Amino acid sequence: MADIDLIRNATQTLIDHVDELTALDQAIGDGDHGLNMRRGALAIQARLDELAGQSLNEALRTMGMACMSTIGGSSGPVFGTLLVTLGKELPDPPTAAALAGALDAGIKALTRLGKAEVGQKTLLDVLDPVQKVLAEGGGQLAGRVRDCAFASADATAAMDAIKGRASFLGERALGHVDPGSRSVALIIGAICDGLQSRAQPTSQSA
Amino acid sequence: MADIDLIRNATQTLIDHVDELTALDQAIGDGDHGLNMRRGALAIQARLDELAGQSLNEALRTMGMACMSTIGGSSGPVFGTLLVTLGKELPDPPTAAALAGALDAGIKALTRLGKAEVGQKTLLDVLDPVQKVLAEGGGQLAGRVRDCAFASADATAAMDAIKGRASFLGERALGHVDPGSRSVALIIGAICDGLQSRAQPTSQSA
Amino acid sequence: MKKLINDVESLLSESLDGFAAAHADIVTLGEGGQFVRRRSPKPGKVALISGGGSGHEPLHTGFVGHGMLDAACPGQVFTSPTPDQMLAAAQAVDTGAGVLFIVKNYSGDMMNFQMAAEMIDCDNATVIVNDDVAVENSTYTTGRRGVAGTLIVEKIVGAAAERGDGLAALKALGDSVNKATASMGVALTSCTVPAAGKPTFQIGADEMEMGVGIHGEPGRRRVRLASADDIAAELSGAILKDLSLKPGQEVLLLVNGFGGTPLMELYLMVNAVHKILDGHRLKIARCLTGSYVTSLEMAGCSITVSAMDAATLALWDAPVHTAALHWGM
Amino acid sequence: MKKLINDVESLLSESLDGFAAAHADIVTLGEGGQFVRRRSPKPGKVALISGGGSGHEPLHTGFVGHGMLDAACPGQVFTSPTPDQMLAAAQAVDTGAGVLFIVKNYSGDMMNFQMAAEMIDCDNATVIVNDDVAVENSTYTTGRRGVAGTLIVEKIVGAAAERGDGLAALKALGDSVNKATASMGVALTSCTVPAAGKPTFQIGADEMEMGVGIHGEPGRRRVRLASADDIAAELSGAILKDLSLKPGQEVLLLVNGFGGTPLMELYLMVNAVHKILDGHRLKIARCLTGSYVTSLEMAGCSITVSAMDAATLALWDAPVHTAALHWGM
Ligand SMILES: Nc1ncnc2c1ncn2[C@@H]1O[C@H](COP(=O)(O)OP(=O)(O)O)[C@@H](O)[C@H]1O
């Protein structure tokens, strides 16, 4: 079954960070990322009752479709496709290995959709290292995934932008964190925090 | 004959005060008075050679026509009509009494043209008291005319605006000097200064 | 001051040159930029001439052409043109049927056009536009200002002139359209007269000027920035009070931007005013939205309501072919 | 932030309501404001659908009508619309001859339109507009942005669709017009996304952003404010370098304001560019001046040059009846 608390927390984190995300997108993009993510988060929160009755896979698909039909911009198709793909690929309940596999499928779907590759200062630069940590497995996984997500988002600041709006900025994007990457880190962070606080001390159940 | 030095000084004073006149018109009008007066002053200065060969009456008419055809706005017709009327009415050389008569005719012409009356915060509120001082005659006339002109311009600050653009401002015009009045004071001041410095100690030759 | 200019002194003439080049199929620029005239004057037609200070574009030059003005005289920014310009324009476009001047009620425009009218030797008449209800008329004022309603007068009288109406009829029509038209505006920011180089007025980040004029002149009062609905209510309230229309009356609505306000906001204002006029059971027969009578880059808008009947609606709908208004042909 | 709005959340829908009310003779608003469509679709005609983030008005909604678009999907301010909107629009305007999407080259628009194109069950094709030469194309970028040239593609392809051209021919025509069209812009001030509440970028009082995008995205470089002639030289230099036209070539010139720049300055830019194109012995066959592809209230402008031949000129001149472009009928 879908974990409503995790969904509520992850979406709420995005809503709470709307100004930060706006500022990041203003620095290297067109300034709408915060509002886009908030619109998507609110659309998901409006469906919490419906989601509560769904399986993890159904819920991921519902959330993906909600993103796709309410967000627009780059984030709509990107987060939508990611969630829909995860919904297709994940067993319920998921294992870390299964999550790694599903995330790999998600990254491939995004690459097909948006023609971006890892290293081009998009949220792929968070998803890819996180996928690798999951695939590797091991102890303290939730904490390590969380740290990896935030560190990877921060690391986008050093990258030249070559996809998305920031691509028009070229070298001038240097020094600024990619807003979509920050969003992904916030979502992953919220999920990992939730899992950790709940599953202590079972550190393996990411 | 036209007094080229007086004309040069009077027009130059306006050009030198362009920013002040702009600021006055920005406060209660549309901000173009400084530029309007400068445009007229430059048009007159461009005709100095021509003016040098003209009688006082011809020169006043030439300057009036130059104002009329280059300034536009309220100032164009107002200063144009004033100068043309003075050119029609003045004997050459003029006496103070003749000047008082000509100025009275000028004020009447302006009242016909612009439908404004004394007391409505326009340059009539400088011309009218100056005319009265001239009509009164007496000693130190240039100095008294000069002082009257500046004091009268200053006094427009206390008036409610009821003609010209500032009329739309109503009570809010209170506290601001009327720009056209200030221009007239500057012109009269320059002329009086010129006459005084030249005619010392013959204080009657205004 | 941030503007796309080369030199403040030549701004107007360079801009007129660009305008004439861009619309060479419609207009010709008079000698020395004194006026813009319709490329092909129509013999036997009363010539319509307007003009005023520049900075309100597309008014008036953008309204020269078939079905509207025969000539427009552009003054310096916010400064009435000179009588010379009006005389030169009249000479260029009069075809013997006389000249009708359309003049916005500002003392500068009134005096300059009046001098031109006195000097001109052909038949002529003048329609004075004074549609701005922001400042109450009183015996102590020059009267109401002429603002965005000028467009409506020029369009309707222009159509009547095009169909061949005579000078007296056009003058009467212009006066009656003006009487049936009322406007009021609001400014959120100031404009900057290029040659002055700094904003005409200072205004706080949370303030607006209610009843502002199209030169950035002060209006009724400086108040806190309000919602679009509240602004629409105040502007249309003043307008409707002035016009006192009967329920069922057909009106033309003009939501006019001052130059710095995006279309998106203007259409939002259309929506707001629509609701109010609906509430008064007035019928919006026609609606024009855009920046037509501007104050350089000032942010803000004006609302104009003009009471229409079948005859004036037909004249509004009649073909027009100018740089800024273009329909029916 | 100073805007004529009630509530940031409802800004778009209120504005669309106003737009639909103002142009009820031309357009109809789709359910929930998902799209604006032509009031009377033409049976058997390929349906042209465009769309993109709002804030660029009149693009695209203002170009819906006879001879141009059949529908436009407005996204939130500066945010691509969703595939749902495009699907709903296609369903509303497809008359069996297929759908042509006209998409500006931004990753958001590209992905959303692509998803719609994959889901749609009628014949469809997509023309991608990428006329902005400000940022050099390279293997590492999404490519060039789609900016004011979009208007030209929509007008010319729209006229061809109106006369009955088929989907493949329209797609080929759109691609070739896009290829013959190049644009570049400059910003003097920033725009403010309503929901963000503060300017998208900070810019000094004496600076300008050369090569700015229509979302206020950074351009080539931030430089000292230059004269209109110098700006025109840099913009048209980059454009002409990209197009490499032969002397004698006929072109369409579009001088487009970004929303906060008065017409007076835009015409001055027309004059400046005219001199430059004359110097290259290019023939300006048509010229359009105005704020058509805007960035909210941003001050600045873009120059677009599009190489034309007799066929495309005829399509440009063909009748059009939309809220923002209107001629020939
Ligand atoms: N082609 C792409 N592939 C993957 N992610 C992308 C792509 N383009 C943009 N993104 C992500 O989307 C984010 C921007 O989203 P957002 O601002 O909401 O949309 P837009 O860029 O359309 O304004 C970027 O920070 C980036 O992480």
Ligand SMILES: Nc1ncnc2c1ncn2[C@@H]1O[C@H](COP(=O)(O)OP(=O)(O)O)[C@@H](O)[C@H]1O
């Ligand atoms: N009707 C009038 N009669 C006399 N003087 C007037 C009249 N209207 C305006 N003025 C004078 O003209 C001045 C304004 O001139 P200016 O700013 O150049 O023209 P405008 O008012 O057309 O912008 C006012 O300060 C006032 O002294």
Ligand SMILES: [Mg+2]
């Ligand atoms: Mg963005």
Ligand SMILES: [Mg+2]
């Ligand atoms: Mg003035």
Ligand SMILES: [Mg+2]
């Ligand atoms: Mg003036």
Ligand SMILES: [Mg+2]
């Ligand atoms: Mg966006």
